[in-house]
Structure formats: structure tokens, C-alpha cells
Amino acid sequence: MTSQTTTVSSGAEKPVHRGRHNALVQLERFALIIAWLGIIVLFGALAPDSFLSWANFSSIFGSQAVLVILTLGLIVPLTAGDIDMSLAQMLTLSSMLIAVLNVGHGWPIAAAIAVAIAVGVLVGLINAFFTLYFRIHSLIVTLGTGTFLHGVTLWISDARTIGGIDWSLVNAVIITRFLGIPLSFYYALALAVVLFYVFEFTSLGRKALFVGRGREVARLSGIPVTRMRLSCFVTSGVFAAIAGVLYAGTSGSADPNSGTQLMLPAFAAAYLGATAIFPGRFNPFGSTIAVYLLVTGITGLSILGIDTYVQDLFYGGALVVAVALSQLVRGREESLT
Amino acid sequence: MKLTTKLMVASSIVALGWSGAAGVSSAQNLEAIGAHVAEHQQLPMFDPPGAPFDAAACMADKKLMVVPFSSAVEFTGGVANRMTELAEEIGFQYVHYQTQGQPSQWIQGINQAITQKFDLVDVLMSDPRVLVPQAVQADAAGVKVVAAHAAGFDTAAPEPFLQVSIDYTQAGQLLAEWALLKTEGKANILAITAEDSFSANSLVNGIKAATDGCADCKVTYLNVPVTDWATRMQSSVQSALLRDPSINYILPIYDGMAQFVVPAVELTQSADRVKIATFNGSPYALQLVQEGRIEMDIGESIDWVAHAIVDAEMRIVCGLEPITDPKVPLYIFDASNVESAGNPPQISTGYGDAYVAGYRKLWGLQ
Known part of the structure; x- marks a missing residue:
């Protein structure tokens, strides 16, 4: 009798637990979007005229493509268990190559872009070579190559900002608009869609995930771990190079230093993005949403005329709180199962 | 400095001081501001900073x-x-x-x-x-x-x-005077500063000195630390332009800021109403003057x-x-003379060469 009661009782609780579990999982998946909407509602209420204007959202969407693409480039090796710290320097080198070739040597802009992307491939191969052949941690290798790339950037630019890049690039990046939003946004979105497709619907993407979760298990399962990691490094280099193209197209110039400051925001967006859509995994849409959530908050604070130090409080605070909440949900998930 | 030039500068300063009481928009004050700006549009002459020595x-x-x-x-x-x-x-x-x-x-x-x-x-x-x-x-x-x-x-x-x-104060003053002159005393200025830079204080003092007496002017200061230029400058300027659509001049106190300000103006589709005047005379910024993206750059x-x-x-x-x-000297480059900086602009080009012989004579090398 007692045992029967216990059986009935536990059988009745399971669906309840499962329901709570599912609700929490769904809440976690979309928490970032809900937070984003919450921020929009908050600042919309505080400054409806300027914040809720289409011009504001157009500028928010149009101005962050570089960071989105850099973040996408970052999550590719992160998914496979590697870190690429040379991304921001690759971005800077890419934009500077375009400036030097196009302005300094009179190359057509398309040829300059092609060279920049080819260098992105090369840098990815170099990172992969030192990491995989010599079995050095990717953090160390890419820190070194990143510093080396910065030296190359300073060398080829003579440490100067170079302006006068073919305005057709600027036209193609921020001047030309679709639905009022500069094309740069759509480039970033397209890359996010491509990456999402590869991660979710191709064996390549799944293999990268397996490699990242357990390298030895993946190897024993017959996954070509070395080739997968190499592909991720090369993809990362190419994405950084594309981000550099857009960086040059945003201002029509290239400077040898400022792009390097985008590394930490990219990491923040990558880790914040890993709490959404597919929680616990670096994912393109999560990262994209994270970038726009952070910039929406910062734009709102700016529109209210709040000092820039508050932006840092928001940026850092949002990251830590979001990841902590995600872990909290994860903790509940464990107790439920 | 020639006597006439000194008199012109002195009269400008007196007139600017007077403007504090009467408002800058009066034609007389604008004339004085115009004279001061014009002074810095003349090709610089060498003015010995001290006595000659061996x-x-x-x-x-x-x-x-x-x-x-x-x-x-x-x-x-x-x-x-x-x-x-x-x-x-x-x-x-x-x-x-x-x-x-x-x-x-x-x-x-x-x-x-x-x-x-x-x-x-x-x-x-x-x-x-x-x-x-x-x-x-x-x-x-x-x-x-x-x-x-x-x-x-x-x-x-x-x-x-x-x-x-x-004379950073003079540079700041010239930036603001340029905006006052071009808007006929109705400047709504967004001044972008970097307070972590030691010279920013002087530049801001100059902007304040020029605008304090302007009854129809408005100045909003936006401080973006140097380390945040790449990550914050553009979005902060965009937000400022959206917050106040009547802004008609942006004064980035250093032209290294311009590469983030120009896209912000383009992205908010404000280029037709917002002009940019800045300071330093970096070649890439002078190129933006040549392209019409920046209206004026004070060079040194x-x-x-x-x-x-x-x-x-x-x-x-x-x-x-x-x-x-x-x-x-602080030399103003705008559309009228920026070609003298070279095409593409080069460092230290367009300022004349009066100082080369001047200093050598001062040092007893000639």
C-alpha cells in the first residue's frame, strides 16, 4: 500500500517537474529577447520622442555590424574549444590593408578587399598551424599572432590613420539603405544566418560542437578533430577580415589602433549570447541579439544624457547578471532532473 | 607678428569680451569673430618666440x-x-x-x-x-x-x-567661433571632449570663452575617454544627434575623433544640417575636409x-x-585652402616654410 502510494505520487509529480523544467528552459532561451524588449519599453517610456524613432533604431542596427561579425568570428573557434585572441588585430590589419592598397597604391577597392580576406585565411592557417602542430594552447598562440599582426599594421601604415578609401565602399556599407537601415546590418545578419545554418543543420557544425565539448571523445568517434579546428580558425580569420572591410567602409578610413579595442565587447557579446536561444552554447543569433541588447541599453542611456561611465556599468553589469541568471536556471534544471 | 595683426587680434579679444554683455549675434561681434577667424586663415608667418642665440x-x-x-x-x-x-x-x-x-x-x-x-x-x-x-x-x-x-x-x-x-585655448576658441560665425550666432554645438587628455581642459575653456556670451547658442559637452573612442564614440554621437535634432555643429576637440563622428552623422542622416569642425590637422582628417565630410580642421x-x-x-x-x-601657429584648413596640404594630404604640408629659415636665423645657423 505504502509502495503503491509512493509510486502514484512520484508518477504524478514527474509531469509537473517536467512542465516547470520546460517552462524554465523556454524562459532562459528567450530571456535575452525579453530583456531587450524590456529595455526598449523602459527607454521608450523615458524618452519616447527620440528613443522610439525609426531613426534611432536605424542607427542602432546600422552601426553595430562590425561588432556582430567580429563576435560571430569569435564564437566559431570557441565552439570548437579554441580561443582566437588575434581577431581584433586581424580586423585592424584588414581595414589597414584596404586603405594602403586602395589609397596608397591605387588598387581597385574589390582587389583590396580580396587581398584582405585572403590574409584573413592566411592568418587563420597560421594560428591553426602553431596551435595544432606544436600543440600550444590557442590563447597563447593567438595572443602572439595578434601582437605580430598589430606590428604589421603599424608597419604598413607607418603608424598613421589613412583616409580617402574609395567612397563606393562607404556607400555599400552605411550610405545605401534598405528599409531605412544601412546595408551593413544585412551583411551581418546574412553571416549570422549562414553560421546558424552551418551550426544547426550541417554535420560540419555538429562536429565542431562535439570537438569543443570533448576533444578526445570526438577523436575516438572518428571526427577529424585537427581538420575541424583548422577550419574554425580559418573561418574566424575570414570573419575578422570581413569585419575589417566593414570597419573601413564605416568611416572611409583606417587607423592602426582603435579596432583592437573591440575584442572585449566581442567576448562580452559572445558569452552573453551563449545564455540565449541555445543556452550553454555559443550561437550566432544569441550573439547577435546580445550585441543589439547591449547597444540598445547604451543608446538609451546616451539619449537620456547620462555620463559615459554609466555605459560601462551597464555593459559589465548586464553581462555578469545575465550569465549568473543563466547559471541559476541551470542549477534549478539539475535539481529538477 | 605684424603690428596690424596684433591690433586685429586685440580688437577681436576686446570685442569678444564685450560680447558677453551684448550677445554674440550682433553684427558687430560677428564681424570681430570673423576677423579673428580670418587671422588664422592667413598663411602662418614666423614670429620669433625669443631672442636669438648661438x-x-x-x-x-x-x-x-x-x-x-x-x-x-x-x-x-x-x-x-x-x-x-x-x-x-x-x-x-x-x-x-x-x-x-x-x-x-x-x-x-x-x-x-x-x-x-x-x-x-x-x-x-x-x-x-x-x-x-x-x-x-x-x-x-x-x-x-x-x-x-x-x-x-x-x-x-x-x-x-x-x-x-x-595655445590649446585659442584652438578651442577658434572651433567655437567658427560655428558661431557660420550660424550667425545661432550655434547649437555638440562639443566632444576627452577629459582624460591633459590638453582637453584648455580646449574646453576656449570653447566656453567663445560661447559664454552667446545668448542664442547652446553647447552640449560629450566626454568620451580616449580608450573608448572606438567602442563608444559613434553610438554616443548618434544618440546625441537623435536627442537634439537641432544640433548644427559638432566640435570634436581632436580630429582623431572624426573617423567615428563622420559615420555617426551619416548614419543619422544629419549631414545636410550638421557640420563638423575639429583640431589637429591630421592628414586623414584633412582628406575628409577635401571630401566635404568635415567643414574645417585647425592644423598645427x-x-x-x-x-x-x-x-x-x-x-x-x-x-x-x-x-x-x-x-x-594654428592654421585653419577648409574647402578654400585644403588642397595646399597635398593630395592626398601630407604631414606638415600647407603651412608655408617661413619658420624653417626663421628658426635657423634665431639659432645662429645662418
Whole structure:
């Protein structure tokens, strides 16, 4: 009798637990979007005229493509268990190559872009070579190559900002608009869609995930771990190079230093993005949403005329709180199962 | 400076002072502002900052060192290189201690100047305050420490730094006057500052001096620290433009900010109503003037600055009367004259060459 009661009782609780579990999982998946909407509602209420204007959202969407693409480039090796710290320097080198070739040597802009992307491939191969052949941690290798790339950037630019890049690039990046939003946004979105497709619907993407979760298990399962990691490094280099193209197209110039400051925001967006859509995994849409959530908050604070130090409080605070909440949900998930 | 020029400047300053009571928008005041701006649109003439002296004789056994913020930065690295070349021409040793923007390197440079018994060390950087302990050590060891080009006349560097000041206040004043002139006294200005830079205070003082008496003007200050330019500048400017659609002038106090301000103006589709005026005369910014993306850039010649610093420092080392105003000209580049900076614009180009012979004559080399 007692045992029967216990059986009935536990059988009745399971669906309840499962329901709570599912609700929490769904809440976690979309928490970032809900937070984003919450921020929009908050600042919309505080400054409806300027914040809720289409011009504001157009500028928010149009101005962050570089960071989105850099973040996408970052999550590719992160998914496979590697870190690429040379991304921001690759971005800077890419934009500077375009400036030097196009302005300094009179190359057509398309040829300059092609060279920049080819260098992105090369840098990815170099990172992969030192990491995989010599079995050095990717953090160390890419820190070194990143510093080396910065030296190359300073060398080829003579440490100067170079302006006068073919305005057709600027036209193609921020001047030309679709639905009022500069094309740069759509480039970033397209890359996010491509990456999402590869991660979710191709064996390549799944293999990268397996490699990242357990390298030895993946190897024993017959996954070509070395080739997968190499592909991720090369993809990362190419994405950084594309981000550099857009960086040059945003201002029509290239400077040898400022792009390097985008590394930490990219990491923040990558880790914040890993709490959404597919929680616990670096994912393109999560990262994209994270970038726009952070910039929406910062734009709102700016529109209210709040000092820039508050932006840092928001940026850092949002990251830590979001990841902590995600872990909290994860903790509940464990107790439920 | 010619007498007529001095009178013109004096009358401008008097008129600007008067404007505090009467408002800038009166035609008379705008005329005075116009005269002051026009003064800086004339090709710079050499104005000796001090009395002539025999530089080669008094510097023969002296050795100086410059520790720039970064040898890889166009301005600080370029000025440091030119200073060493000028010293070679005069006949003394001027060492350029190569740095890459790292405080540990600056400290090493100063320590080396102390141990090798240099006569003077110049910390050529935007904020020398971070090196006060090292400057105290150098001063105690008998090495003179100079913070060249760090601040305006109205901002004193901490002891024991000696200064070669630049008239940043005048630059700030010119920026604001340009906006007042072009809007006929109805300027709504977004002034972008970087308060972590030592010279920003003087530039802001200049903007305030020009706009304080303007009844129909509005100035909003946006502070973006140098380290945040790449990540925050563009979005902050976009937000400011959206918050106040009547802004008609943006004054980035350094033209290194322009690469983030120009896209912000483009993205908010404000280019038809918002003009940009800035300061420094970097070649890439002058190119943006050529392209019509920036309306005006106040330039200072790197080569002229190098001459002025070397002149002032030689006087310090030789025990001559110190220079209070190195008289580095501020030259306005706009659509009317920016082609003179070269195509594409080059460093130290377009300022004339009056100073080249002028300084050599001053130093007894001719």
C-alpha cells in the first residue's frame, strides 16, 4: 500500500517537474529577447520622442555590424574549444590593408578587399598551424599572432590613420539603405544566418560542437578533430577580415589602433549570447541579439544624457547578471532532473 | 607678428569680451569673430618666440632625450623623430627613446636619462601626470624634465615638470567661433571632449570663452575617454544627434575623433544640417575636409611643433630666458585652402616654410 502510494505520487509529480523544467528552459532561451524588449519599453517610456524613432533604431542596427561579425568570428573557434585572441588585430590589419592598397597604391577597392580576406585565411592557417602542430594552447598562440599582426599594421601604415578609401565602399556599407537601415546590418545578419545554418543543420557544425565539448571523445568517434579546428580558425580569420572591410567602409578610413579595442565587447557579446536561444552554447543569433541588447541599453542611456561611465556599468553589469541568471536556471534544471 | 595683426587680434579679444554683455549675434561681434577667424586663415608667418642665440655653441656638449607617448603614433612619433633630426643639424645629441604607449617603457626611458646623465628629458605625451614620481627622481638627479605640447597656457603641469605649452585655448576658441560665425550666432554645438587628455581642459575653456556670451547658442559637452573612442564614440554621437535634432555643429576637440563622428552623422542622416569642425590637422582628417565630410580642421604643423619644442628646450638647457609662448601657429584648413596640404594630404604640408629659415636665423645657423 505504502509502495503503491509512493509510486502514484512520484508518477504524478514527474509531469509537473517536467512542465516547470520546460517552462524554465523556454524562459532562459528567450530571456535575452525579453530583456531587450524590456529595455526598449523602459527607454521608450523615458524618452519616447527620440528613443522610439525609426531613426534611432536605424542607427542602432546600422552601426553595430562590425561588432556582430567580429563576435560571430569569435564564437566559431570557441565552439570548437579554441580561443582566437588575434581577431581584433586581424580586423585592424584588414581595414589597414584596404586603405594602403586602395589609397596608397591605387588598387581597385574589390582587389583590396580580396587581398584582405585572403590574409584573413592566411592568418587563420597560421594560428591553426602553431596551435595544432606544436600543440600550444590557442590563447597563447593567438595572443602572439595578434601582437605580430598589430606590428604589421603599424608597419604598413607607418603608424598613421589613412583616409580617402574609395567612397563606393562607404556607400555599400552605411550610405545605401534598405528599409531605412544601412546595408551593413544585412551583411551581418546574412553571416549570422549562414553560421546558424552551418551550426544547426550541417554535420560540419555538429562536429565542431562535439570537438569543443570533448576533444578526445570526438577523436575516438572518428571526427577529424585537427581538420575541424583548422577550419574554425580559418573561418574566424575570414570573419575578422570581413569585419575589417566593414570597419573601413564605416568611416572611409583606417587607423592602426582603435579596432583592437573591440575584442572585449566581442567576448562580452559572445558569452552573453551563449545564455540565449541555445543556452550553454555559443550561437550566432544569441550573439547577435546580445550585441543589439547591449547597444540598445547604451543608446538609451546616451539619449537620456547620462555620463559615459554609466555605459560601462551597464555593459559589465548586464553581462555578469545575465550569465549568473543563466547559471541559476541551470542549477534549478539539475535539481529538477 | 605684424603690428596690424596684433591690433586685429586685440580688437577681436576686446570685442569678444564685450560680447558677453551684448550677445554674440550682433553684427558687430560677428564681424570681430570673423576677423579673428580670418587671422588664422592667413598663411602662418614666423614670429620669433625669443631672442636669438648661438645654439650650436651652447648645445655642443649637451644630450637630451625624448620619451614620446608612443613612437607608433603619428603625432608623438613624428615630432620626436623631427626633434632628433633637428638636433643632428644643430650639432647635439637628442635621443628618441622608442615606446609603444606602455607606461613601463616611459619609466624605463626616464630612468635611462637619469643613469646616463642626460641634461633634459622630454615626456611628449597627452598626460604627463602619470609620470610625476619619475619626474621627481629625474629632477633630484639634476635632469630637467619637460612636458612638451601637453597643455595650454591656462593649465599648469604638476611640479617639477617644465612646460612647452601650446595655445590649446585659442584652438578651442577658434572651433567655437567658427560655428558661431557660420550660424550667425545661432550655434547649437555638440562639443566632444576627452577629459582624460591633459590638453582637453584648455580646449574646453576656449570653447566656453567663445560661447559664454552667446545668448542664442547652446553647447552640449560629450566626454568620451580616449580608450573608448572606438567602442563608444559613434553610438554616443548618434544618440546625441537623435536627442537634439537641432544640433548644427559638432566640435570634436581632436580630429582623431572624426573617423567615428563622420559615420555617426551619416548614419543619422544629419549631414545636410550638421557640420563638423575639429583640431589637429591630421592628414586623414584633412582628406575628409577635401571630401566635404568635415567643414574645417585647425592644423598645427608637426615640423613647426618640433622646431618650437627644440627651441624652447635648448633655451632651458642653456640657461636662457624660458619661453612662455612657443608661438606655434594654428592654421585653419577648409574647402578654400585644403588642397595646399597635398593630395592626398601630407604631414606638415600647407603651412608655408617661413619658420624653417626663421628658426635657423634665431639659432645662429645662418
